[in-house]
Amino acid sequence: MPARKGTAARPRDPVPGLVDSLLKGDKRAAGKLISLIEDDEPEATEALARIHPHTGRAHVVGFTGPPGVGKSSLINRLVRTLRGRAKKVGVVAVDPTSPYTGGAVLGDRIRMADTGVDPGVFIRSMATRGHAGGLALATFDAVRVLDALGMDLVLVETVGAGQSEVEIATRAHSTVVVEMPMTGDAVQTMKAGILEIGDVYVVNKVDLGNADVLVANLKFQLEARDGWTPPIIRTAAIEGRGIDELADALMRHATFLDETGLRKQREIARARLEILENAQRLLARQVEAGSAFGKDFERMAEDVASRRLDPNAAARKLLPTSSRKPL
Amino acid sequence: MEVIYTGLRQSPEDIVEAAIQEDVDAIGLSCLSGAHMTLFPEVVKLLKKRKSGDILVAGGGIIPEEDIPKLKKAGIKVVFGPGTPLREIVAFFETAGKGA
Amino acid sequence: MRADEDQKALDKELKRWEETTLREALKSLPERRAEFLTTSSRPVKRLYTPLDLAGKTDEERVGKPGEFPYTRGIHPTMYRGRLWTMRMFAGFGGAEDTNRRFKYLSSHGETGLSVAFDMPTLYGYDTDAPEAKGEFGTCGVAVSSLEDMKILFAGIDLRAVSTSMTINSPASAIWAMYLAAAEAQGAPLSSLRGTIQNDILKEYQAQKEWIFPPEPSMRLVVDTFEFGAKEVPLWNTISISGYHIREAGATAGQELAFTLANGMEYVRWGIDRGLKVDDFANRLSFFFNAHNDLFEEIAKYRAARRIWAREMRDTFGAKNPRSWLLRFHAQTAGVSLTAQQPEVNLVRTTVQALAAVLGGAQSLHTNAYDEAYQVPNEAAARLALRTQQILAHESGVPNTVDPLGGSYFLEALTDELEEEAYRYFDRIQGLGGVIPAIRKGFFQQEIANSAYRYQREIEDRERVIVGVNDFVVDEQPDFEVLRVSEASLKAQTARLSKIRRTRDSKKHTAALDRLRKACESDDNTMPFILDAVRAKATLGEICDVMREVFGAYEEPLLY
Numbered sequence: 008m009p010a011r012k013g014t015a016a017r018p019r020d021p022v023p024g025l026v027d028s029l030l031k032g033d034k035r036a037a038g039k040l041i042s043l044i045e046d047d048e049p050e051a052t053e054a055l056a057r058i059h060p061h062t063g064r065a066h067v068v069g070f071t072g073p074p075g076v077g078k079s080s081l082i083n084r085l086v087r088t089l090r091g092r093a094k095k096v097g098v099v100a101v102d103p104t105s106p107y108t109g110g111a112v113l114g115d116r117i118r119m120a121d122t123g124v125d126p127g128v129f130i131r132s133m134a135t136r137g138h139a140g141g142l143a144l145a146t147f148d149a150v151r152v153l154d155a156l157g158m159d160l161v162l163v164e165t166v167g168a169g170q171s172e173v174e175i176a177t178r179a180h181s182t183v184v185v186e187m188p189m190t191g192d193a194v195q196t197m198k199a200g201i202l203e204i205g206d207v208y209v210v211n212k213v214d215l216g217n218a219d220v221l222v223a224n225l226k227f228q229l230e231a232r233d234g235w236t237p238p239i240i241r242t243a244a245i246e247g248r249g250i251d252e253l254a255d256a257l258m259r260h261a262t263f264l265d266e267t268g269l270r271k272q273r274e275i276a277r278a279r280l281e282i283l284e285n286a287q288r289l290l291a292r293q294v295e296a297g298s299a300f301g302k303d304f305e306r307m308a309e310d311v312a313s314r315r316l317d318p319n320a321a322a323r324k325l326l327p328t329s330s331r332k333p334l
Numbered sequence: 335m336e337v338i339y340t341g342l343r344q345s346p347e348d349i350v351e352a353a354i355q356e357d358v359d360a361i362g363l364s365c366l367s368g369a370h371m372t373l374f375p376e377v378v379k380l381l382k383k384r385k386s387g388d389i390l391v392a393g394g395g396i397i398p399e400e401d402i403p404k405l406k407k408a409g410i411k412v413v414f415g416p417g418t419p420l421r422e423i424v425a426f427f428e429t430a431g432k433g434a
Numbered sequence: 435m436r437a438d439e440d441q442k443a444l445d446k447e448l449k450r451w452e453e454t455t456l457r458e459a460l461k462s463l464p465e466r467r468a469e470f471l472t473t474s475s476r477p478v479k480r481l482y483t484p485l486d487l488a489g490k491t492d493e494e495r496v497g498k499p500g501e502f503p504y505t506r507g508i509h510p511t512m513y514r515g516r517l518w519t520m521r522m523f524a525g526f527g528g529a530e531d532t533n534r535r536f537k538y539l540s541s542h543g544e545t546g547l548s549v550a551f552d553m554p555t556l557y558g559y560d561t562d563a564p565e566a567k568g569e570f571g572t573c574g575v576a577v578s579s580l581e582d583m584k585i586l587f588a589g590i591d592l593r594a595v596s597t598s599m600t601i602n603s604p605a606s607a608i609w610a611m612y613l614a615a616a617e618a619q620g621a622p623l624s625s626l627r628g629t630i631q632n633d634i635l636k637e638y639q640a641q642k643e644w645i646f647p648p649e650p651s652m653r654l655v656v657d658t659f660e661f662g663a664k665e666v667p668l669w670n671t672i673s674i675s676g677y678h679i680r681e682a683g684a685t686a687g688q689e690l691a692f693t694l695a696n697g698m699e700y701v702r703w704g705i706d707r708g709l710k711v712d713d714f715a716n717r718l719s720f721f722f723n724a725h726n727d728l729f730e731e732i733a734k735y736r737a738a739r740r741i742w743a744r745e746m747r748d749t750f751g752a753k754n755p756r757s758w759l760l761r762f763h764a765q766t767a768g769v770s771l772t773a774q775q776p777e778v779n780l781v782r783t784t785v786q787a788l789a790a791v792l793g794g795a796q797s798l799h800t801n802a803y804d805e806a807y808q809v810p811n812e813a814a815a816r817l818a819l820r821t822q823q824i825l826a827h828e829s830g831v832p833n834t835v836d837p838l839g840g841s842y843f844l845e846a847l848t849d850e851l852e853e854e855a856y857r858y859f860d861r862i863q864g865l866g867g868v869i870p871a872i873r874k875g876f877f878q879q880e881i882a883n884s885a886y887r888y889q890r891e892i893e894d895r896e897r898v899i900v901g902v903n904d905f906v907v908d909e910q911p912d913f914e915v916l917r918v919s920e921a922s923l924k925a926q927t928a929r930l931s932k933i934r935r936t937r938d939s940k941k942h943t944a945a946l947d948r949l950r951k952a953c954e955s956d957d958n959t960m961p962f963i964l965d966a967v968r969a970k971a972t973l974g975e976i977c978d979v980m981r982e983v984f985g986a987y988e989e990p991l992l993y
Binding site: 372400421 | 774
């Protein structure tokens with residue numbers, strides 16, 4: 008039961024040394040670098056700058072789907088299959104934070120335990136507690152660390168709720184949407200937008216309920232995008248069925264991205280997002296760093312509330328002088 | 335605080351690997367079978383081998399009083415024997431991350 | 435009409451008492467607390483009267499001992515005819531060490547054997563497997579081969595004793611070793627008496643010593659039912675165990691409900707296999723916890739007998755009255771033992787053992803006072819056995835059948851527990867049955883919630899535990915620490931490697947191949963396991979074949 012604090016605790020190692028070790032394949036350095044990113048430490052910026060030139064090798068696969076659909080088990084099996092094909096695999100599993108204590112019990116490790124000691128595997132759990140730069144930023148910065156560590160594939164598991172589903176699709180090279188058949192009389196419904204984001208669809212737990220209905224439904228509704236028709240794979244992750252087919256589908260998609268030039272397009276789209284996010288974060292930092300921030304902020308809040316000032320004007324006042332033009 | 339639960343029946347290798355990848359501050363081990371004298375020191379040894387001796391190791395379970403000094407000597411920071419209140423254990427981990 | 439009037443009169447009389455005598459008393463001496471709770475946090479009333487038993491006749495509810503619904507006991511004379519079996523759970527180190535402990539306990543008056551296995555054995559690994567590191571003989575005896583089993587029972591006539599073995603996921607392999615060891619002694623299988631625990635469902639719910647997923651595991655269990663009914667007719671092929679459910683933190687009501695729900699699940703699987711219910715139901719036995727709360731525990735056993743008799747007769751259509759009997763072993767609550775002032779555990783255990791005897795147990799294990807720390811040392815184990823002997827020979831409790839029958843409190847509590855059990859049966863059914871409920875984590879969550887509540891009650895001092903949160907002394911416990919010897923480990927490892935070196939490898943491989951095929955087919959696996967054991971296959975090798983075919987279980991995750 009290892010425990011990890013959310014705040015800076017132990018003395019941090021100097022970044023250049025950590026990055027050097029990372030590039031030599033040192034897992035401890037990878038673990039520490041991800042912590043820097045996760046905790047949004049100032050050194051993270053330097054670390055990521057040093058890491059960036061060494062990334063871009065790994066194929067990043069995002070997994071999304073409702074809680075309980077079996078994503079962790081599926082990823083565990085997929086890791087084993089990919090290892091069988093001599094691929095090094097990183098996993099970033101995003102676990103929900105307990106709404107009660109602000110702490111988190113991250114349990115995905117259990118379902119992936121049997122692949123954890125393999126030297127060609129690196130699994131990292133991340134809690135969804137508040138990151139200044141948003142969940143996606145920290146997650147995909149962690150992906151970058153695993154990319155630089157030399158992983159051939161990095162699998163990202165999301166909580167499958169809210170924004171994260173759409174976010175993952177904008178950043179991963181391949182997005183896998185996992186669904187399961189409903190049991191009993193429940194009517195199978197799919198979340199809005201889910202049909203637009205997947206590159207591969209998985210119907211897991213095919214031994215439960217009526218998988219045929221779900222598969223037929225998906226087939227009927229899915230359309231080709233950019234010349235790629237998302238395949239629908241039936242799996243039973245616990246028994247390990249369908250995992251080879253899933254691995255094949257992902258490999259086919261990777262090849263497709265390369266051959267069509269779509270990989271480059273996706274990378275550029277992601278870069279746009281990330282530049283903007285970083286800009287937002289930097290601005291927020293600059294604003295916070297202003298010494299009179301607290302006092303100004305309180306005063307302005309009162310002014311806005313009593314209609315002496317509008318919120319946009321207040322925001323501009325907080326920004327560094329050079330950014331104060333109306334937006 | 336975040337707790338990475340690794341599940342039951344983990345080998346020392348599993349535990350150390352998880353601790354490194356998750357970059358934890360502390361490891362809590364529980365053993366009720368009587369194998370603590372072998373397994374707890376093994377975890378410490380493997381951590382050192384992986385240059386991760388700075389990660390705290392705490393142990394608990396069915397552990398006779400006379401084993402505790404030996405475990406501490408082997409690098410187990412703290413041992414929670416039978417009857418330890420939950421609060422005491424939680425308090426230890428709360429301070430463990432604060433550079434203790 | 436007449437009953438109604440009686441009822442009214444009783445009610446009036448109770449009200450009078452409450453308004454006069456009681457009110458006066460409460461004025462001068464208020465009660466110690468607002469609410470009194472059992473160990474399972476069940477509220478207990480101030481006073482129980484015939485009014486609490488209204489609505490049912492005594493005959494329906496309680497009946498006579500040895501008759502349906504067996505509330506008062508499964509036998510008409512109970513302990514006047516034969517005392518319960520004093521069966522002490524024992525095992526540590528290698529087979530030689532435990533064999534010596536068996537003989538020691540027998541020489542001090544133990545009347546049945548009970549084997550505790552070590553962790554690797556419980557998980558189906560041999561002593562020399564990497565998974566077994568550090569675990570040899572620490573919490574039970576290591577048995578990796580037929581050779582070990584023969585040594586474990588050397589000098590003990592297996593026709594004359596009854597042996598209980600606490601083994602679950604690899605139960606069929608260990609049982610096969612016992613049967614082969616008996617064969618080697620010249621004992622016919624039909625003469626063997628004993629029990630294998632073989633209760634896999636509670637492993638997923640509470641004890642967590644599983645290997646394979648539920649479905650193949652249940653198939654292995656039913657294989658033993660079928661094989662036992664034909665070949666080893668006096669053997670109890672399962673001991674459906676609430677003990678571990680309770681130890682994991684369940685309440686008495688949960689223990690009762692989950693155990694009986696599991697029991698009925700086994701019956702369903704047996705019937706689905708095509709077995710006639712009366713052909714195997716009389717070999718189903720039970721195992722309950724004996725916890726601190728005297729009356730709640732007694733009520734639990736009585737409710738269990740009544741529910742089982744009714745379900746077996748009415749739901750499963752068993753015709754033979756022997757199929758209706760819930761026969762059970764009891765063990766005092768290990769979880770109640772304290773590390774602080776360990777000698778006080780002797781007193782706790784005595785009260786718990788009394789509950790089991792007043793509840794009509796067929797067999798009993800009393801924990802030793804040092805078990806919060808270790809497998810008991812010899813002296814502590816003997817004291818524990820003496821506790822039973824005092825109850826049997828000095829307390830006078832066994833002189834009459836069900837001495838507490840008719841107690842307003844006890845009968846009301848029995849009814850309450852019975853109702854709680856049926857409420858749980860409905861919930862389990864609502865989740866699709868026992869195995870789907872396991873996969874959804876239902877039992878696990880219910881138990882965890884109860885365990886957490888109990889621990890909180892102790893730490894908040896809402897519940898007094900002597901020596902733990904009250905009446906505390908500052909002294910180190912003093913007892914002899916039992917250590918497993920390095921020599922035993924060496925002997926065991928040497929024996930294993932010699933077996934692997936010297937056995938007929940062709941015969942051995944062929945037997946394991948046949949076992950693999952049997953596992954892949956619908957054939958009963960027992961004969962093939964027995965053949966593999968005879969061909970000197972080890973426990974780990976047999977379980978490896980099954981692991982290959984059946985896969986491993988993955989636990990649902992709970993927060």
